Amino acid sequence: MFNKILLAYDGSKAANKALEKAVQLVRLTEGAELRVVHAFDFPRIYIGEGLAPIPASVNKEYYDLANQTSEEVKNRITQSGVEATVDVIQGSPAEVILDYAAEHGSDVIIIGSRGLGGIREFVLGSVSHNVVQHAQIPVLVVK
Numbered sequence: 163m164f165n166k167i168l169l170a171y172d173g174s175k176a177a178n179k180a181l182e183k184a185v186q187l188v189r190l191t192e193g194a195e196l197r198v199v200h201a202f203d204f205p206r207i208y209i210g211e212g213l214a215p216i217p218a219s220v221n222k223e224y225y226d227l228a229n230q231t232s233e234e235v236k237n238r239i240t241q242s243g244v245e246a247t248v249d250v251i252q253g254s255p256a257e258v259i260l261d262y263a264a265e266h267g268s269d270v271i272i273i274g275s276r277g278l279g280g281i282r283e284f285v286l287g288s289v290s291h292n293v294v295q296h297a298q299i300p301v302l303v304v305k
């Protein structure tokens with residue numbers, strides 16, 4: 163039923179639970195493919211109307227962290243004996259995930275309910291909320 167599976171990964175506990183479900187799902191279908199997308203963005207600091215310049219060393223930290231997250235997810239998936247393509251893309255997470263799914267013809271998005279963000283008041287984080295709200299395909303939200 164699901165041949166092109168997309169996992170949205172941010173390294174969080176829920177994203178790792180989503181990873182387990184993605185691995186189980188891809189195993190169910192012969193020839194199914196698993197893709198993973200991790201979005202990252204450079205920090206922005208506004209001063210009045212304008213953007214403050216961010217030191218290259220700070221941007222590099224964000225970039226390195228994103229690549230570290232992608233290595234981590236690759237290793238976890240490989241350890242479970244499944245192949246996956248992992249992409250790191252700059253941009254706003256929900257937008258990146260939705261565009262990526264459309265571009266690759268994914269037929270399901272697997273996503274954690276919460277991520278690395280702080281506010282526990284809501285059931286869904288803003289990324290999972292936006293993805294569920296705007297996706298044209300089924301979304302599996304893993305708690």
Ligand code: ATP
Binds near residue numbers: 273280
């Ligand atoms: P918020 O970010 O709104 O403060 P949160 O961090 O708790 O809340 P979300 O960011 O919505 O929650 O995370 C929910 C799920 O969305 C994660 O488990 C992960 O699957 C996915 N996700 C979040 N951020 C990213 C990202 N940068 N790249 C890929 N997937 C992401």
Ligand code: MG
Binds near residue numbers: 277278279287289
């Ligand atoms: Mg988040």
Ligand code: MG
Binds near residue numbers: 277278279
């Ligand atoms: Mg956040």
